[in-house]
Amino acid sequence: MGGCRVIVISMGELSIDRARDLDAADPLAGFRERFVVEDSSLIYLNGNSLGPLPKATRQRLQQVITTEWGNALGRSWDHWVDMPVLAGEAVAPLIGAAPGQTIVTDNTTMNLYKLASAALDARPGRHVIVTDNDNFPTDRYVLEGIAHQHNLEFRLLSTDLNEGVDADLLSRAVDDDTALVSLSHVAYRSGALADMPVLTQIVHQSGALMMWDLCHAVGAVPIHLDECDADLAVGCTYKYLNAGPGAPAFAYVAARLRDVLRQPVWGWFSQRDQFAMGPEYRPAEGMAKFLTGTPNILGTAAVEEGAKLIAEAGIDRIRAKSVKQTAYLAELADEWLLPLGCELATPRDPDRRGSHLTFRHPDAEAIVAELAKSNVVTDYRTPGRFRFGLSPLTTRFVDVHNAVAATRDLLTARNNHG
Ligand SMILES: Cc1ncc(COP(=O)(O)O)c(C=O)c1O
Structure with a gap:
């Protein structure tokens, strides 16, 4: 009997659909509405510096x-x-x-x-x-x-x-x-x-x-x-x-x-x-x-x-989401940022880190400034590092996805221009 092997090649793990699925399954997703969000296109990954304003x-x-x-x-x-x-x-x-x-x-x-x-x-x-x-x-x-x-x-x-x-x-x-x-x-x-x-x-x-x-x-x-x-x-x-x-x-x-x-x-x-x-x-x-x-x-x-x-919201649920989000961010970064010259400057083990991830890159300061022009707010720390802060009550998985994609596109453009 003849047969064939079917191999499915999927972009699933990196796709925006996966981020949307993660948001749909997030028990804390509703808390975002409890905050003032004036600009819905803003991706704010700086809540570890100044948190957003709760409506209450x-x-x-x-x-x-x-x-x-x-x-x-x-x-x-x-x-x-x-x-x-x-x-x-x-x-x-x-x-x-x-x-x-x-x-x-x-x-x-x-x-x-x-x-x-x-x-x-x-x-x-x-x-x-x-x-x-x-x-x-x-x-x-x-x-x-x-x-x-x-x-x-x-x-x-x-x-x-x-x-x-x-x-x-x-x-x-x-x-x-x-x-x-x-x-x-x-x-x-x-x-x-x-x-x-x-x-x-x-x-x-x-x-x-x-x-x-x-x-x-x-x-x-x-x-x-x-x-x-x-x-x-x-x-x-x-x-x-x-x-x-x-x-x-x-x-x-x-x-x-x-x-x-x-x-x-x-x-x-x-x-x-x-x-x-x-x-x-x-x-x-x-x-x-x-x-x-x-x-x-x-x-x-x-x-x-x-x-x-x-x-x-409950600190245990907040921590569970934070761990999931930093792991998701690390996964995207492994695929998209590390090949473009970034280095993870945070412990790999989620149990050994808080709610922000830091990357090392010689042009970190310029990257932060350029991301800000595309409405992605991160921040720069010496020496040569940029931080993505994830605030579990407001940060969505799609924000993480889009911020890493924007960083990837920016680095690709920079690398292409020599
Ligand atoms: C770890 C840590 N300690 C202290 C401070 C500063 O404290 P303050 O300026 O509120 O006195 C900061 C500010 O970001 C901080 O991150």
């Missing part, structure tokens, strides 16, 4: 402006004063913190300064602060500044720019003279996800305190600060929490340390009896002692709304 936040801010500020004026301080604590409790479940350990205040930079300074006070006789050379600039600067101020040693781990912090290197860098170690959970450049339980344990074995920067993690990856026995954490709210430009950051202090630590900025909002206007400073109880001056009420309201939206 716009409405809440209108209400705060019109009713609470416009009508009630200063009388609104009767409930405004409680907002930093309440917003902290809204963020707490997203970072794995039991109540009473999180507050929304200041910016990440200030919170780094306050918590790091307080941590050093709590480890007298130790003379070393450790971080890594790939940590976000503000973290390195603040920590080095504190080391300088207190005449301490500032120890920098040398981290692989694509792969993130190495546990063995950290083990070798900490000792019984180490007071504080501070690292980012998700690396801003590569998106590498640090192993929080393992690294925290290494630090604790040396007797030092551990502070995590959660800026690129909160709202994108599940975080378990209490479970990991972390001591301190800070993070911003304008990325995956979508609280808007300059919205206040959060600070976490483990309950066992909260009442022991002394906050270095003795502002009147951290005073126990603020309106007594008394002659001496007595720190407030609970997390309020980590406040400084008058809180940013509009920003704090936006943090509450942003955190509520993430909680409603």
Whole structure:
């Protein structure tokens, strides 16, 4: 009996239809409608820098402006004063913190300064602060500044720019003279996800305190600060929490340390009896002692709304979609971008990365600028890298597909023009 072998050649895996199928099966797809999308042709892959505006936040801010500020004026301080604590409790479940350990205040930079300074006070006789050379600039600067101020040693781990912090290197860098170690959970450049339980344990074995920067993690990856026995954490709210430009950051202090630590900025909002206007400073109880001056009420309201939206979507579902999307992006990039001179500058294993993917290319800065002209917003990071940030509540699989296709076409045109 004769026969034949049928071979099907399919473009299926790379086709836009596959992206559409993935969107159709996405349980979070409906959340995109909860955000303001003024330009439907815009492909926005920069939510890891500034998240988009939720409609609920716009409405809440209108209400705060019109009713609470416009009508009630200063009388609104009767409930405004409680907002930093309440917003902290809204963020707490997203970072794995039991109540009473999180507050929304200041910016990440200030919170780094306050918590790091307080941590050093709590480890007298130790003379070393450790971080890594790939940590976000503000973290390195603040920590080095504190080391300088207190005449301490500032120890920098040398981290692989694509792969993130190495546990063995950290083990070798900490000792019984180490007071504080501070690292980012998700690396801003590569998106590498640090192993929080393992690294925290290494630090604790040396007797030092551990502070995590959660800026690129909160709202994108599940975080378990209490479970990991972390001591301190800070993070911003304008990325995956979508609280808007300059919205206040959060600070976490483990309950066992909260009442022991002394906050270095003795502002009147951290005073126990603020309106007594008394002659001496007595720190407030609970997390309020980590406040400084008058809180940013509009920003704090936006943090509450942003955190509520993430909680409603569920961080596990967000993470599942993010993993699927970064894997999809990596797959398209393998086919379309790597042959054109790009190199993946993010860990290959989805368990080892957050929600953005970074590519290395000698013309990265020009690529970002040219993509922007085609309404594809990404961003550039030194040295020679561009990032695609995926925000699972708004980014669609078709956006990922079209952004990679646009990058491919751009690179092809550049290569053809020599
Ligand atoms: C990891 C990390 N830490 C800190 C910051 C800066 O914090 P801020 O400017 O809000 O003080 C950023 C900003 O992008 C960041 O990505």
